[in-house]
Amino acid sequence: MNSYRILDANINRTSEGLRVIEDIMRFNYCNKGTTEKLKKIRHGLRKNFKEFNDEMIFHRDSLKDVGLKISQSTTLDNKHSINELLTANFKRVSESLRVIEEISKIIDEYDKSKLVEKIRFQVYEIEKEVSSKFIKQVIPFGLYGITCERFSNGKSNIECVKQMVDAGVKIIQYRDKNSEIEKKLREAEQISKICKSNGVVFIVNDHIDIALAVDADGVHIGQNDFSIQFAKSLLGPYKIIGRSTHSPEQAEKAVTEGADYIGVGPIFKTTTKDTAPVSLKYLEYAVKNIKIPFITIGGIKEHNLDEVLSYGADRVALVSEVVGAKNIKEKAISINSKILEKNN
Numbered sequence: 001m002n003s004y005r006i007l008d009a010n011i012n013r014t015s016e017g018l019r020v021i022e023d024i025m026r027f028n029y030c031n032k033g034t035t036e037k038l039k040k041i042r043h044g045l046r047k048n049f050k051e052f053n054d055e056m057i058f059h060r061d062s063l064k065d066v067g068l069k070i071s072q073s074t075t076l077d078n079k080h081s082i083n084e085l086l087t088a089n090f091k092r093v094s095e096s097l098r099v100i101e102e103i104s105k106i107i108d109e110y111d112k113s114k115l116v117e118k119i120r121f122q123v124y125e126i127e128k129e130v131s132s133k134f135i136k137q138v139i140p141f142g143l144y145g146i147t148c149e150r151f152s153n154g155k156s157n158i159e160c161v162k163q164m165v166d167a168g169v170k171i172i173q174y175r176d177k178n179s180e181i182e183k184k185l186r187e188a189e190q191i192s193k194i195c196k197s198n199g200v201v202f203i204v205n206d207h208i209d210i211a212l213a214v215d216a217d218g219v220h221i222g223q224n225d226f227s228i229q230f231a232k233s234l235l236g237p238y239k240i241i242g243r244s245t246h247s248p249e250q251a252e253k254a255v256t257e258g259a260d261y262i263g264v265g266p267i268f269k270t271t272t273k274d275t276a277p278v279s280l281k282y283l284e285y286a287v288k289n290i291k292i293p294f295i296t297i298g299g300i301k302e303h304n305l306d307e308v309l310s311y312g313a314d315r316v317a318l319v320s321e322v323v324g325a326k327n328i329k330e331k332a333i334s335i336n337s338k339i340l341e342k343n344n
């Protein structure tokens, strides 16, 4: 086994990945603290493996690397935004650190392996910091989970969120139209923690103040709430702003104003929100004309989900159907897999 060749490739990979992130933090965001941390890690890693430098260079054979041919023949690694660059490079760094960690063990460098493990966890922390401050999360496909204690048969919002997250739901909106602000803040804090530790996007309904206080990924605002511009001015450029829309005109306006996603609904009659249904016609319009992500919502149940999906919906919210289910987790798994399968 050519351990030193693997070590060499992965130390270079880690350093290069760290350098990309470091330079974005340094020159794009002028963020001294994170730049320093990344630099320290980069130098520390090199120093730790310095004694193997000669061995690693001796085993290096870049021109005969079969991976180069594969890389040259694909465009899968193409990127279009700073978000994508950061996300991809954090992934590259943590993966290559893992390789260094494992290879160190088989060359009897257990202490080095443990040190690299420590570095890997430092990188996870930095990634968390960077992504909450500088990366606007993308709106994932699949089931869009929304809380609603009115229909959850005594289960708390927190319990509902835990079950949805356990089911693999990748975006949660905290929606509570009735509780006192204190309760909302407490719950939003807990849900934010659950979402952060599970890589789930967290959106707060209505309350920009709560979204800011708990460092949510964004807010969802209705037609009668603040303007998108006002929300942006408070939340800055890296938070998601979603807007409910009930007609093509409202959709076009939200897009023009800079919404990151819109709600499209209510498709069918619903008792969860006091808005008249807009029918599948509006969904048809959105699929054809709306170029930003949209969440199809309103009166959707497992029994009419196929019909909604057949129109091309790729992100769907079912509120009472999910939180009102006896087993929320099972229900969410079943619905989420149907949406994802249809869009695969």
Ligand code: 3NM
Pocket: 244, 245, 263, 264, 265, 266, 267, 269, 270, 271, 272, 273, 275, 297, 298, 299, 300, 317, 318, 319, 320, 321
């Ligand atoms: N927003 P259910 S419809 C919260 O059209 C919400 O903007 C809607 O609940 C919109 O799945 C809706 O129980 C309620 O019908 C969706």
